[in-house]
Structure formats: C-alpha cells, structure tokens
Amino acid sequence: MATRSAAPALDLDSVVVRFGGVTALDGVDLTVEASELCGLIGPNGAGKTTLFDVVSGITGPDAGRVHLSGRDVTGWSPTRRARAGLRRTFQRVQTYGWLSVEDNVVAALDWRGGGSGLLGDLVGAPGRRRRESERRTRAREVLEQCGLSALRDAPAGSLPIGVSRLVELARAIADPPRVLMLDEPTSGLDEAEADRLGELIDTVRRAEGCAVLLVEHDVGFVLGRCDRVVVLDLGSVLTSGSPAEVRDDPSVRTAYLGSTA
Template identity: 40%
Template sequence: MRDLLTLEGITLGFGGIQALSDVSASVREHSVTAVIGPNGAGKTSLFNVISGFYRANAGTARYDGHDLLATPSNARARMGIARTFQNIALFQGLSVLENIKLGAHADLRANLLSASVFLGPAAGEEAALTRRIDEEILEPLGLAEIRDRPVAGLPYGQQKRLELARAMVMRPRLLMLDEPFAGMPPPEKRRMAEAIRSFMRTGGVTTLLIDHDMEAVMGLSDHVVVLNFGKVIAAGDVAMVRRHPDVIEAYLGAA
C-alpha cells in the first residue's frame, strides 16, 4: 500500500500558543490511522489543518501527490476528503435523508436555476442521489427505518451514525472522523466500527480518526500516531504504541 496522505513538519501557532510543532506523519491507503493523545495534544488542530479550517505556519502536506496546503478547503472536498466533527453538527429541523443529501452538494452538477425549480438535470440528479443513499448509505448504517424522520429527537447514537452517513455520501477517499465513538455505549461503538469497516471494504475508503476510547481505537486501527503538547511522541502499529514508554507516561504519568 502507498501513502495517500503525507505530512512533514506541520507547525501551527495561535499567538503565544503552539498547537502543533514539527508534526510529521503518513496515512497508508486503504488503512485506518488513529491520532491519539491527551486533551489539548493538538489532534483536532491537525485535523483542521488537513481539512483547510486552519492554515499551517510551516510544513508540507501531500495528498495523492497534490500539494494539499495550497488547495482551498472547498476543493479538498472535491478531491475526496470528508470529515465529521467532535460535536454533532446536524440540521435538527430537516429529515435524516435531507441531512445526508446536504453532504453531496459538492458533487451536484445542476446549475442554480435548474436546481431552484427542480426541473431537468436537477430532478434527475435528485432521484439518482436518493436511490444511491437508500442503497449504499442507509442500509449499512441501520438508518433506513428512520429515513424520513426529523433529526430532532433522535437518539445520540443514531445522530452519530447520521454524521458518518453525511460524510460517506461524498464517496470519500479519505474519511476523517473526529471522536466517532464519543458518548456511545458499547453496542453502538461496535455498530459504528462495523460500519466503518464495511465502507472501507466496499468503497475503498482510507480512514483517519481521533478518539479517546483506547479499546475502540486499538481494535480498529492499523497505525497509530500519538501527540502530546503538539508533538509526535510515538508512531507505529498498535502493539508498539501500547508499550512505548513515552505513551505510557503521557497517559498514566511517570512511575
């Protein structure tokens, strides 16, 4: 497998606060890479640099051979990068189906006029998108039965799976998940992990994730990068990271 994403020397600061310091890491294609670390380690800041919400002060990022840091954030979505967020960011007044469709806006071809009156190409695109969501997204995530229900009032676990659905409708090559297991009971965590694996098998998705649930992370990941105070303190497979002394100290404190 080749590297789909390569980061070299990523540095990010806000005034006197150094969020990231010389961070280098790689994400292998068709694998799961986890970024872990204590609170405030810089994990979400790194995600924000990759997705274009923050501009790095220094460093390079290559995605599928392209200069990622020189690419506008909206163009990164069209390149196949999708993400979820730590806090649920759904439109509560819209249905499950409508929320998922919003994730596909970057791929729609119809112009503004035809879309506004829902004629011609816009109607065809809408029908094709609905069929694809029904077949490829709702069934694997167990959301088919609530397809037309408003999001407001749905259980937390279903809303987390809905966020994953909205990212997956873009058919991403790189799926970035910010705390996908947060706040979930064990059965929901297992269901979420199974859905991620299913999308990787059927859609060729590469996954980059952040989470504090070590059991879920270690059970799903092929490669783990550990941040502490904005710096990489360890990187490798699960077994190596588990026994790395700097990782043990960062999480448990020195003996």
C-alpha cells in the same frame, strides 16, 4: 479509472500551527496509506482536532505542507479538498437539525454539482430532477448501510447523540471518500453502538480503499481496530507503531495511558 499513485493518501510534512502563544502543532509528520485505518490518540489539547482542521483546510498552517495522494493541497479551500475526496466528521456533531435524516445525506451530495434543493426539483429541468432522484437513491443506500433506514424521515435534531454520529458518518461516506477523518466518532455511544460504528468504518475502508484517520479517546477501540496508531502529545508525535508497540511503549503510558493501562 484513475491510476493509483504510489504516494500516500494523506501526507503531512512538518506542519506547524500556532494560536497566539500556544503551539498546537509543532512540526508534525504523518502519513496514512490507502485502505489503512490509522488511529490518532493523545491527551486533551494534544492537537488532534487542530490537525484535522489543517488537513480539511479550516485552519492554515504557519509552516509545513499537506498532501492528498501526492498533490500539495496546502493552499486549497475546504471545498476543493472535498472534491479531491477528503471527508471528515466533527468532534461536536454537525448535522442540519431541522432537516430529515435523509435530506441531511442528500445535502451532503449536493456540492457535487446540480444540487438545487427542493425548489430546483420543482422548477428545474428534467436533468436536474434526475440528478436529485439519483442523489436520493444513493442517500437511501447509505442509510440502509448505516442501519438508519427506519429513521430517514426523522428530523436530525431530534436524535440521540449515538444516532446523530451515524448520520454524520452517513453524510461523510455518501460520496465515497479517498481520505476519511473521524473526530471522536464513539463519543456518547454505548458499547453496542460503538461496535456497530467500528464495523461500519471497517466495511467502508475495505470497500472504498480509502485511508481512515481516527481520533478517539476510547483507547481500547483504537488499539483493537486500527492498523497503526500515532500518539500526539503537546503538538508533537510522541510515537507511532502497531497497536501492540504503542500499548507497550513506556513513554505513551507516562504521557497518556498511565491511568488507563
């Protein structure tokens, strides 16, 4: 059992990202502790998805560092970060549409090693078949947890958006995360689906003790569920605090909540 380090699960230190003349992140500091549910909100173009891309290693920062549990991962590949327990979902759902729901989750476990797909299962050694069967068992557990068991044979591409987002979440939590980043998980969901997803996120972070960073346009969802909220505006942290502090902050109202508060 690994010792829990005192360092935050996720720590961004003065991160800068520029795209040509646009400064998408302008010296962002942000930490998320283990078991914490941290909301990240801000207007369109504030830099939320760019921040996810920097943390997951898709985009390299022009300056600043990213740490996972105290380790500087700034130069690490996305795969190496995934091995360290980083998981994310995407603003535009990314599932394998031609694979079944269950195979989507199995595929999410394949990178762990030994994964060789159906062909490997047919011609592979017994050890490999055992690992494939373990992955399938784990996939079914997660599908059950996400309320997706009845859809496990459906092609992922045939599903409505609300269900697709659950499949993406199932993929992200199949191998327990240490840091889970969700980019607009309730987008396209009705209220009941969003509630279910919120409960699921809460269950996962309590069960796994993982840090969750949640980007959302549904401000009510964020203020109602998160321990702490960070507000990003034009690439900078405008403010952060408890949901009540953020809700009552006049600068947030002006920059972001103005029309909805």
